Amino acid sequence: MSILAKFRKIIFRIYFFRILCKRLLLKTVNQLQYILDLRVIQQASTISVVNLGLEDLFIECL
Structure with missing residues (x-):
């Protein structure tokens, strides 16, 4: 295997690993x-249930 092929293989593995991790x-x-x-x-x-209950009480008091 040539040096260029090994380099491409390493780059491909790094690229694939980065995509997988992301x-x-x-x-x-x-x-x-x-x-x-x-x-x-x-x-x-x-909180909405509590607030609605307090608003209903406030309206009834008026």
Whole structure:
């Protein structure tokens, strides 16, 4: 195998490894973002219920 062929093989492996790592990292980040979004939505829905209850009480007092 010539030096040029070995060099191309090494470059190809590095390129493939970088793409693979980026996809795995992106998948991990997306899963983390999904989990964080779910937590924010759950907290927001809890706060919305509390706020709606307080607004209803405030309107009834008027």
